[in-house]
Amino acid sequence: MYFCLYTESVVGVLRGSFFRIRPGSLAECQNTNQHMEVSNQINRQTSADLFEEAKHYFPGGVNSPVRAFKSVSGPPLFIKEGQGARITDEDENEFIDFCCSWGPLILGHNNDQVREEVIQTVAKGTSFGTPTRLGNQLGKLITGNHRYIDKIRFVSSGTEAVMSALRLARGITGKSKVIKFEDCYHGHVDSLLVKAGSGLATFGVSTSAGIPPSFAKETIVLPLNDRKALDETLQEHADDIACIIVEPIPANNGLLVQDPSFLECLRLKAYKYGVLLIFDEVISGFRVGFEGAAGYYDIQPDILTFGKIIGGGMPVGAYAGSHEVMSHIAPDGPVYQAGTLSANPVAMAAGYATLKQLLEPGFYENLEKKTADFVRKIQDHCDQKGYDIHLQQMASIFWMAFTRERILRSDQIEAASMETFKKVHHELLQRGVYLGPSGYEVGFVSAAHTQSDLEEAASIVTEVLDLIH
Numbered sequence: 021m022y023f024c025l026y027t028e029s030v031v032g033v034l035r036g037s038f039f040r041i042r043p044g045s046l047a048e049c050q051n052t053n054q055h056m057e058v059s060n061q062i063n064r065q066t067s068a069d070l071f072e073e074a075k076h077y078f079p080g081g082v083n084s085p086v087r088a089f090k091s092v093s094g095p096p097l098f099i100k101e102g103q104g105a106r107i108t109d110e111d112e113n114e115f116i117d118f119c120c121s122w123g124p125l126i127l128g129h130n131n132d133q134v135r136e137e138v139i140q141t142v143a144k145g146t147s148f149g150t151p152t153r154l155g156n157q158l159g160k161l162i163t164g165n166h167r168y169i170d171k172i173r174f175v176s177s178g179t180e181a182v183m184s185a186l187r188l189a190r191g192i193t194g195k196s197k198v199i200k201f202e203d204c205y206h207g208h209v210d211s212l213l214v215k216a217g218s219g220l221a222t223f224g225v226s227t228s229a230g231i232p233p234s235f236a237k238e239t240i241v242l243p244l245n246d247r248k249a250l251d252e253t254l255q256e257h258a259d260d261i262a263c264i265i266v267e268p269i270p271a272n273n274g275l276l277v278q279d280p281s282f283l284e285c286l287r288l289k290a291y292k293y294g295v296l297l298i299f300d301e302v303i304s305g306f307r308v309g310f311e312g313a314a315g316y317y318d319i320q321p322d323i324l325t326f327g328k329i330i331g332g333g334m335p336v337g338a339y340a341g342s343h344e345v346m347s348h349i350a351p352d353g354p355v356y357q358a359g360t361l362s363a364n365p366v367a368m369a370a371g372y373a374t375l376k377q378l379l380e381p382g383f384y385e386n387l388e389k390k391t392a393d394f395v396r397k398i399q400d401h402c403d404q405k406g407y408d409i410h411l412q413q414m415a416s417i418f419w420m421a422f423t424r425e426r427i428l429r430s431d432q433i434e435a436a437s438m439e440t441f442k443k444v445h446h447e448l449l450q451r452g453v454y455l456g457p458s459g460y461e462v463g464f465v466s467a468a469h470t471q472s473d474l475e476e477a478a479s480i481v482t483e484v485l486d487l488i489h
């Protein structure tokens with residue numbers, strides 16, 4: 021029985037062996053109370069050792085802060101392999117993965133076509149610093165299948181895309197200030213790592229050391245869905261405001277799906293006051309449909325930013341817009357932006373191999389249906405048991421809120437619910453389900469998640485919810 025594998029002694033024996041331990045397989049012995057006793061017993065020793073070593077090399081032992089598992093328990097898992105919907109850590113534990121590299125892997129891990137394109141491309145060299153046919157190929161695929169994109173510029177990350185989009189907006193309008201919304205994350209761009217100052221429509225205060233107050237002052241932070249504050253701000257400061265930037269489907273502080281009329285309002289106000297509208301589609305782009313949130317809501321922003329899926333698991337970001345808007349970028353126009361590894365051929369190949377598959381008929385419908393079935397199973401269970409839990413879903417993105425209230429802003433999220441998430445995360449790991457290590461992070465379902473992966477995961481999740489209640 022799998023149950024036996026979790027006793028300390030047996031795990032000790034197995035450590036370093038070639039056995040693949042599948043904690044998720046505990047679902048096979050469900051409906052007994054026996055396996056509840058397995059908590060705390062998956063072996064994470066190799067990950068713990070590697071993490072200790074990593075602390076010698078990297079600040080906090082990581083190369084991106086959330087990876088340090090500070091909000092959940094135990095050392096971060098060091099993952100060595102991913103296949104389809106599953107990842108395997110250095111201790112040979114296998115997990116059904118709902119983090120999917122924080123969103124890029126809409127096809128799951130090690131997709132055959134992506135891998136083949138990458139291998140063929142790498143065989144011819146990895147970077148030339150010149151234009152390539154592969155760049156054209158991806159550019160054509162995107163511009164030919166997205167109503168609101170005439171031209172696109174590839175960069176190497178979502179942050180770089182957003183940073184460049186702000187410069188473009190400022191270059192076009194000749195104005196400096198930016199409106200952003202609380203609860204939206206746009207990467208680690210200096211002027212966007214800010215929170216609201218005191219009082220509505222006051223200028224921002226930085227949330228990171230190292231950002232000059234003068235930079236933060238260029239940003240006005242408003243609450244999501246506060247149309248009055250938006251109107252007042254635009255009335256007072258429109259002459260200084262270059263753009264409004266928003267995550268059209270805010271997914272970095274929970275999944276805060278907004279009323280479409282709020283996005284329509286942004287579009288109308290931006291026109292009215294002569295400021296540009298940027299949709300940061302680093303998460304929603306190619307996720308909620310090939311045309312992302314812009315297509316989903318049928319709203320044309322002036323500039324769109326991308327990351328994650330666009331690179332098929334390789335480091336790619338992009339910003340895009342109409343011919344007119346994009347004509348302001350160097351060398352056509354005066355807004356400078358460049359990159360040594362921009363449109364890197366290997367990354368272009370991975371992006372092309374990914375995006376091509378998204379255009380297959382029924383791709384998004386199937387993915388959304390699978391996700392809805394998965395979410396419904398868990399929600400039905402919570403409803404039957406009377407748990408105060410609501411699963412929010414948008415296309416193949418989901419998020420678990422520990423309340424029945426519809427959450428539209430992160431100030432509605434109780435701090436205590438993060439403690440609950442910590443327990444849930446821990447118990448899920450014991451049973452072979454991997455969620456991003458923070459209760460504010462959303463989960464992603466990929467095309468590689470099979471019906472049986474999702475059934476197994478749903479029964480593990482419900483089992484864990486029973487356990488913590």
Ligand SMILES: Cc1ncc(COP(=O)(O)O)c(C=O)c1O
Binds near residue numbers: 178
């Ligand atoms: C909406 C949004 N914009 C920008 C970024 C920054 O992207 P990157 O991490 O590739 O720099 C992220 C990252 O999660 C994001 O979610």
